[in-house]
Amino acid sequence: MAAIAGQKSRLTWAVQLSVVFMVVLWLVPTVGLLVSSFRTTDQISQSGWWDAAFSVEKAFRDRIPADGEKQVDGLYVLEGDLLNSGQNANDLKAGTTITAFGTSGIKPGAYKAGETVDTGDGGTLSVAKDGTYKATSKTSFDGSGPRVYFVAEMPPAFTLANYRNVLFSDGMGQAFMNTLTVTIPATIIPILVAAFAAYALAWMEFPGRGLLIAAVVGLLVVPLQLALVPLLRLHQEIGIGQSFLGIWLAHTGFGLPLAIYLLRNYMVGLPRDIIESAKVDGATDFQIFMKIVLPLSFPALASFAIFQFLWVWNDLLVAKVFLPANDASKVMTVKIADDLLGSRGGDWGILASAAFISIAVPLLVFFAMQKYLVRGLLAGSVKGG
């Protein structure tokens, strides 16, 4: 028995480790994005986000100003502070220290901080950790001080600047509002239309019912691509054109098959007794639907609402075709794919924060209402009818 128990626990360990491995693998890309969104573009290209919690070393170049020249013991001396009053003072945050310095751009960190270096012709240069330097020369600097290269160690720093930039100057705030404007009506309207149809398909007897259910199942997989050209033309002919109204209608139409399918599957499973006893008591179909079926179907309604919400929020294709391509009506996905990836392709900080703004709301909805999402998925796939 002991051997079997040992084997069991070894297997459990293997399972545990594989799950940990898989979860890490699945999580790491998103974590990388999140961490990067809080770092400046400089930091992002200086060190990997996995090093974000550690200091970053970066090389700088400066020219020591010669106007403070003093004469001490027959030597010309320049003194000052590279960190707080140098050319790079604006880029260097509090807590930065100098680890090394040099006199040529090829080896900016040739000497350790604190050393004194012979710069030729009897001149010397020394740079301390805190940025104070001292340059000496036998002849006057004559208005042009020597070049100094130094390596600064900057403490880990996180910033909200990317979010500020992307929200207020890159128009992501407007795009966020547009996405919200597109999503909410496009989620609510199909629910009601679909619920009535689903009730008819589940609880009313009429010829052609089976055929209609089959048609709904068939329409579930019609590629959206087919609808783009004919419907855009139709919208233009009836005067809707590319507009919010147009995209609400389009999303309503595209969401209906799944809505009807999910809701019908759920409603069919409601107890027959309740509905029949209501009928015996003289309730009309409309009353049964509003007072009994609709409240009882809440879980199915919720799961469809989440699906439709995620789908519309995350959609790029429909938004590209049915909304005009101007800044006033761009949604976030279009904004990221067409504007930011194109014009600011190298600005990783901006890209990361923009992406995170666009995925934050779906993630919130996902974690808050996962139960309903899973239930909806199962109703749609496992039972199937």
Place this chain on the structure above:
Amino acid sequence: MSPILQGLITIALGVGGCVAYFYAANIVLDKVIFPPSGKDPGRNINRANMVRPWLFLFPAIFALGLYLAYPVVGSFWRSLFNRDGGTFVGLGNYERLAMDPSFRQAVFNNFLWVLVVPALATFLGLLAAQLTDRIKWGNIAKSLIFMPMAISFVGASLIWKFVYAVNPDIGMINAIRVAFHMQPLDPLQVPFWNNFFLMVILIWIQTGFAMVILSAALRGIPEETIEAAVLDGANPFQLFFKIKVPQIMPTIVVVWTTITILVLKVFDIVYATTGGNFGTQILPSYMMQYMFRDDGRATAVAFVIMIIVLPVMIWNIIQARRETR
């Protein structure tokens, strides 16, 4: 008028309009057209009950017809005309597609996607389902693997652009390469294999979906079959592959086909990462190149996608009809 206000009005109009339509239509039917009075009240009630389902269904059928059924015909019809829609060219657009090397590339790549993505996503989903069901914190693990489902394809593409970045201080792939003293490279420009790097993004998204459904199916397996196999001395692997997998085969097929359909529709990933360059074009992104520019050709591509989806559609309908009977 601000779009937000417009949106609120639309919600009110849409929801109010729907309720008003159903309510009013029912009253008109019961009180005006077929009132349960007069010569033959019984027959009138029956007649009203025959019409009522169609009242309930009308808005849905209208929207489905207009937004999904009509486009199938409308797109096919449009694909028979030239760029501006003025001249009938028959199957000319399809001929031009067949001659276009980048269309053939797109078909080939799409074929790769359909072959690889559903298979790997389903396999990894099954693996994750089986493994997470055996541990205490399985639900948390599931939640985290499922999470990419909530992320847009554009967002996911961006997330993976970070992973694939050429700069070894940004991209993890290249950071690992550099750690092993290899030259950094751009995974998205490696001929042929870049397709697979793009597929990884969709697999990453879809594994959670497969896992959730397959894990429910695994739990639905009757306990006796497993107990019997254990008594007969089956080891965990035999138990999994010979007892469990065959029993959930129908669900595996459903997951597989669902992901296959999705693969044929997703243009976002290719669009947001390579834009179809470096030999990564697939049909949906190829279509978007011609959208707004040459509607004849764009609709022809859309119809090609439809034809590829058709067998799955028919199979789904047959399956659904069998189950409702």
